[in-house]
Amino acid sequence: MNESHNSNSDPNRQPGDDDAISPAEVYRLINGLLDDQLQPHEAERLCAALKSSEQYREIYLELIDVHAGLAWQRHWPIPVESILATSGLNQRAAEDAFANQQIEPASTLRSASSSGWSSSEWLLGNRRRVAAIATIAVAACIAFAVVSVSSPKPSGSVDGLAMSDDSAMSGSESPANPDAGTKTADRFRAGSLAKSVVTPAAFHQPGVARIGSSIDAAWNRSATPDSGNVLGSGWLQLDSGLVRLDFFSGVRMTVQGPARLELRSEWEVFLDSGSVRCEVSEMGKGFRVQARGMDVVDLGTEFGMRVGPSGDPEVHVISGKVALIDEAGNPKLEIVERQAMQMSDGQLHSTPYSESGFTSVGEVTQRSNRVRERNFLEWKRHADEISQDPTTVIHYTLQDQDRDDLQVTNEAAQATSATDALIIGCDLTDGRWPGKKAIRFQGGGDRLLLAVDQPQESMTIMMWLQVNDHNQELMGLLMGEEPDRRLNANAKWMGGLRQAELEAYRSAQIKLTRWGLWQSGALHLGQFRRPADDPIRDWEHYDTEPNQTLVPSRRWNHIAVTYDGPSQEISQFVNGEEVASWDTEYGDSLRLGHLAIGNLSVDQTEINMGVTREFFGAIDEVVISSRAYSADEIQACFTVGKP
Structure with missing residues (x-):
């Protein structure tokens, strides 16, 4: 899995470089850059070194991480202007490059392309913007020479490009320091730099409205909005169905x-085609809907607007009144209840009033509730089928969960009470349908504990x-725990229990499985294995591309991962669609063992560093099966379970 560096008898020289630059000089130049003391000729030399040597690029990333972390904690200034001057960029151009993802900051290169759960990762989210500017200058020099991206498909460690997970093996069965023994080539994953970062604006764009409810909505866009989603300004195209928008005004x-x-x-809304109906509260007076040749301002009313195939707009006032305004914003005509006007051939004239085609808010809500009730009953039928499937190991439906319950019942037909999940700190919240429950995780150690012992x-x-x-x-979604971390090695009374668990752990081919979510919305799967004939290999990593669907929102999303040992395939899915797949080098059996949903314990060193693996959100229904579902089966689970 690891790749070694090229080397020769002189560790300070790079092969094939007549004008070699030593690591000591690289350190000096990078520190000079960060201290705002780098001369122009030194900046050129540093850029040349970074272009030519992967080892020096790794050194650069390490120093940027350290400096950015300290700068964030201690409020040090970063010499932005001098750093940018070394690459010929001004600050605005650098910011634009960062925002447009043409240049990746150091923390991005590290966090988006690695799969580690290291103690240093806690700094990366907070210092992203701090490190970004300092990184842009050299990134501009080296362009994308850091990694040659040959394929947009995420690749697992089978390609020899991965970073150690929670830890790397260091001569024992227990994962230790994640950075120990990690080769430079292992710190990057092919394909990870292609649009690998979702900018903060994508997480926190200013909202103008929220989708209140929808009925059979089919959107003409790649990211389908759903009920509860906040919408920013921009175009929407609804191909079919009904949607209720709740504007913040x-x-x-x-x-x-x-x-x-x-x-x-x-x-303000511009209607290009189709029909809308507006119900305006007292707070919303002054709401404006425009169309070609027509500009309508509400005066406290309920009205409908339509733009048909001819492109001629018309307005129908259902109650109250509206004002048509001119280009200067001045009222030129008021239309009152049960009146309608149409703009045709540049002329405004009366047209027969009708509510037909303008679905009311109340009707949309009622129809939406009926659809949800129907979907809920269909999901219950499908959930029963999953529970009765003999390959279902875990099925937490949360259907009959009460607030006083201290555990979640495993509904799988073949299950015993030993596979019920213990609730630690979590509480109940609303699930996908009214009356349906889900488990809410709010940090503070919240988790579900369970065990799956059979390989x-x-x-x-x-x-x-x-x-x-x-x-x-x-963030941890489903995290396996190794015995040495879970059981107190110093507690003599645990000796027998610890020894039995260690034996099962050591005999397993795939000893640990950890499934998590990157801040960018990328799914991460880590599998720990130590073949008897290979003392080097340990963690295998499988990361999807970042997915804006999985960033914070009120939307319920369905995620899945499959491991097919006999076929040697791993796939990950989001909302019924396969987002990544890999061919593995092995078909080993796996042992899940002791698991935590929504968290994983940390040791004292990690606590001191501020490391957590806590999931913040809600989980509704968990399935673990002893077989690999087909893509069609996962699509069916999403379709039937979608609220």
């Missing part, structure tokens, strides 16, 4: 597909989750 709007409209602000040749893990916060680089 106090206006509710129903949109009936097909329709195309632009959300310009919480106070499995294959595996499927599925869950529905709602991400509420990304306050750390990595």
